[in-house]
Amino acid sequence: xxxxxxxxxxxxxxxxxxxxxxxxxxxxxxxxxxxxxxxxxxxxxxxxxxxxxxxxxxxxxxxxxxxxxxxxxxxxxxxxxxxxxxxxxxxxxxxxxxxxxxxxxxxxxxxxxxxxxxxxxxxxxxxxxxxxxxxxxxxxxxxxxxxxxxxxxxxxxxxxxxxxxxxxxxxxxxxxxxxxxxxxxxxxxxxxxxxxxxxxxxxxxxxxxxxxxxxxxxxxxxxxxxxxxxxxxxxxxxxxxxxxxxxxxxxxxxxxxxxxxxxxxxxxxxxxxxxxxxxxxxxxxxxxxxxxxxxxxxxxxxxxxxxxxxxxxxxxxxxxxxxxxxxxxxxxxxxxxxxxxxxxxxxxxxxxxxxxxxxxxxxxxxxxxxx
Numbered sequence: 446x447x448x449x450x451x452x453x454x455x456x457x458x459x460x461x462x463x464x465x466x467x468x469x470x471x472x473x474x475x476x477x478x479x480x481x482x483x484x485x486x487x488x489x490x491x492x493x494x495x496x497x498x499x500x501x502x503x504x505x506x507x508x509x510x511x512x513x514x515x516x517x518x519x520x521x522x523x524x525x526x527x528x529x530x531x532x533x534x535x536x537x538x539x540x541x542x543x544x545x546x547x548x549x550x551x552x553x554x555x556x557x558x559x560x561x562x563x564x565x566x567x568x569x570x571x572x573x574x575x576x577x578x579x580x581x582x583x584x585x586x587x588x589x590x591x592x593x594x595x596x597x598x599x600x601x602x603x604x605x606x607x608x609x610x611x612x613x614x615x616x617x618x619x620x621x622x623x624x625x626x627x628x629x630x631x632x633x634x635x636x637x638x639x640x641x642x643x644x645x646x647x648x649x650x651x652x653x654x655x656x657x658x659x660x661x662x663x664x665x666x667x668x669x670x671x672x673x674x675x676x677x678x679x680x681x682x683x684x685x686x687x688x689x690x691x692x693x694x695x696x697x698x699x700x701x702x703x704x705x706x707x708x709x710x711x712x713x714x715x716x717x718x719x720x721x722x723x724x725x726x727x728x729x730x731x732x733x734x735x736x737x738x739x740x741x742x743x744x745x746x747x748x749x750x751x752x753x754x755x756x757x758x759x760x761x762x763x764x765x766x767x768x769x770x771x772x773x774x775x776x777x778x779x780x781x782x783x784x785x786x787x788x789x790x791x792x793x794x795x796x797x798x799x800x801x802x803x804x805x806x807x808x809x810x811x812x813x814x815x816x
Contacts, residue, residue, distance in 0.1 A: 450687070450737040450775075451785045452697050457730045458678055460671050465616065465723035468625035469668050474525040475633045481524070483513045486637040494754035496797070499777055503796040505642060505650065506750075506770075507634060510761050510804030516578075517714075517766070517803040518634060518662070519551035519614075525630030526612055526623055527555045534610070539564060541609040543600035545593055545658070545713050546575040547765075547803055552612050553584030564609065568596045572713065574807045594703060594718035615659045616723040624661055624723055631665035634800075642798060643673065650798040652680045652791065654769035655732075657692045658717040660724025662802070667724075667731040679798070680789060683728065683735045684772035686710035686743075692720045692728060693735040701725050711740045711810065714765030714803060734785060738768065738775050744814045746770035750801070751815045763811060766803035773797060 460466050478484045487509050496504040509518035531537060539562045542552045549565040556563035563584035567576060568591055579586050589596050597615055604611040616624035635643065642649040653670070655663040663683060670678045685693050688708025695701050703719045710716050720728075746767035750760040762770075776782045776791060805811035 450779075450781050452693060452735045453785070453788065454696055454729070454732050454734065456732055458671060458676050459730055460668065461726045461730060463723070463726060464621050465625040465628065465726070466668065468622065469629055469632065469665070470672070472626070472629045474521070474630045475636050477525055477528060478521065478630075478633045487512055487634060489638060489641055490758050490760060492753065492757045494757045495749065498754055500793055501791070501795050501797060502793055504773070505796070505798045506760060506801050507638065507798070508760055508801045509634065510766065510801055513554065515547070515550055515554055516806050517547040517551070518631065518800075519547040520554055521633050522614060522627035522630035522661070523548065523551035523612060524555040524558070526626035527552070527559055529626045530610055530612070530623070531559060537610045538562060539607070539609040540612050541565070541600055541604040542612045543567070543593070543596040544579070545571055545716055546578070546806060547714055548614050549584065549586070550579045550582055553579050553582035557583045566596050566600045566603075568593050570709065570713070570716070572807050572810070574809055575713065578806065592707070592718065593716065614661045615721040616661070618722065621723055624721060628661050628665040628668070628723065631662050632669055635666060635669040647677050648674060648679050650679050650796045652682060652789070652795055653798045654772045655681060655683050655800070656715055656765060656768035656802060657683045657685050657720070657728075658715045658765070660692050660720040660728055664721065664724030664727040667727040671727070671731050678731065680733045681731050682772060683732050684738055684768045685736070686712045686715050687737045687739050689716045690737045691718055692725070693737055695720055695725060696729060696732070696735050711764040712743055712768055713807070714763075715768060734789065736772050736775065736782070738771050742771040742775050743767050746774055747811070747814050749774070760801055761804045762801045763803040763806045764814075766801045769799035769801070773799065
């Protein structure tokens with residue numbers, strides 16, 4: 446039982462009372478984003494043929510692969526957080542962050558849009574293609590011989606020494622406001638669904654798969670669903686790589702911790718360390734089940750989205766972007782998850798929502814996988 450690739454949780458379905466939740470409740474990022482010339486809502490795609498083939502009622506994909514031309518959703522958080530910082534400190538000259546890819550590119554883009562410089566630190570296993578994408582947005586990128594957590598600590602230290610402004614999507618004791626603003630930015634794409642799936646009273650979906658890196662995006666999702674629906678919240682299931690499952694391990698032990706296993710994974714955007722403090726507080730109260738998945742399932746999910754069945758629309762999804770569908774595939778196909786599928790009563794009545802959080806952010810690897 447100890448090595449099961451899933452962990453069941455008994456969530457309280459209550460919002461924690463803390464500074465992050467207060468910020469998420471009080472600020473409006475959607476209006477800010479709607480005022481940007483680059484803004485338009487990302488599409489919601491129904492994969493009716495795939496749902497039928499899997500014996501499900503519906504599968505919906507919120508496709509973030511075209512957001513702001515950044516190939517990922519992260520620009521929502523970085524742009525709003527940087528705007529909030531500049532509102533109070535317009536004299537800021539340099540923004541700094543640590544990243545494994547998409548967040549760093551978003552900070553570089555938002556900094557450039559604001560006429561500011563960006564310095565981005567990346568861990569040792571960050572691919573060259575991801576580094577080039579960040580540099581393309583005008584940032585100075587420094588690769589360190591460190592893991593993700595160590596890179597975050599380095600960025601915080603150097604920012605303090607150089608009087609740069611840190612824009613990190615991971616929260617820890619004493620550093621919570623900026624990550625909360627980033628999470629507020631992420632709320633935009635959940636609110637975009639309020640005329641479709643997120644109807645007032647009760648949602649039009651039963652199960653939502655959420656991929657977890659540091660947990661800020663998934664934590665924003667948890668806030669959105671708890672705040673809007675309370676006890677009527679859909680079932681939330683988190684998905685992480687087998688080799689980097691910090692939230693999964695934390696949930697099992699009842700406290701934040703770094704991943705027990707630190708193994709290479711193609712899901713670079715999810716290859717993180719200890720969960721963000723603010724994300725953890727929200728997720729532990731809202732998640733029904735946490736899953737660990739293999740790289741093989743992520744690749745399968747990318748190919749399913751790229752080569753759709755019948756009239757389904759093609760979706761370009763990167764390794765981390767496809768993790769939600771990979772979680773669903775694992776749940777339906779892998780014997781190790783059969784008892785979880787049974788307990789959650791996943792079947793012909795189930796309406797599933799998945800977020801494609803990134804497109805082909807590493808084009809070379811993407812071509813290798815889909816071919």
